[in-house]
Amino acid sequence: MTEFYKNVEKYVFYSFRKAGRIHEVLHLIRTLYWLEQLRPDADEALRIAAVSHDIERAFRRKDVKEIVKKPGGLTSTIYFKKHEIRGAEILGDYLEKQGARKKLINKVKMLVSRHERGGNDDQNLLKDADSIGFFEIYANSELISEMIKHIGKKEVKRKIDFMYDRITSDEAKQITKKWHDKMIVDLKSSK
Ligand SMILES: [Fe+2]
DSSP, rough: HHHHHHHHHHHHHHHHHHHTTGGGGGHHHHHHHHHHHHHOOHHHHHHHHHHHTTGGGOOOHHHHHHHHHHTTTGGGGGHHHHHHHHHHHHHHHHHHTTOOHHHHEEEEHHHTTTTTTOEEEEEEEHHHHHHHHHHHHHHTHHHHHHHHHHHHHHHHHHHHHHEEEEEEOOHHHHHHHHHHHHHHHHHOOOO
């Protein structure tokens, strides 16, 4: 792993632990794993973005908390934009303080700033890895019932549909399908 990656990883662990959300780091680690499966020669910026793309969640502000509480909030463009842009800013500031070169900082920011909605090939790659990392964890844990309890069945279905439909590559779709289908069955049979 390269020079700045390790520090970013430490920063991610530290920030989520401090926010009382350390369990969320597993998703980030798995996103990196899937990104490397989809593109084994991924560069440093892609690896950094994968392991840190949800950093905003460790620094969540009141306005964002309010948005996600509303019906459809979790899959709304306004939420995605705030989540992406704030995450990119946090990472940009951190990397700048670490003395990273401008080119690396700009690429990480570019990737994180579209990781939910995608855009160019690299942004789509991160988005796909993020979706696989989401389905892998939720399909294989009790987290789905937690999520249902928290936001209700309708919102969970919305989130599942969004996370699946947004996938760009056939490879990522293929990896995800069995977990997606399992989650739909689990959702239907849940109370
Ligand atoms: Fe994510």
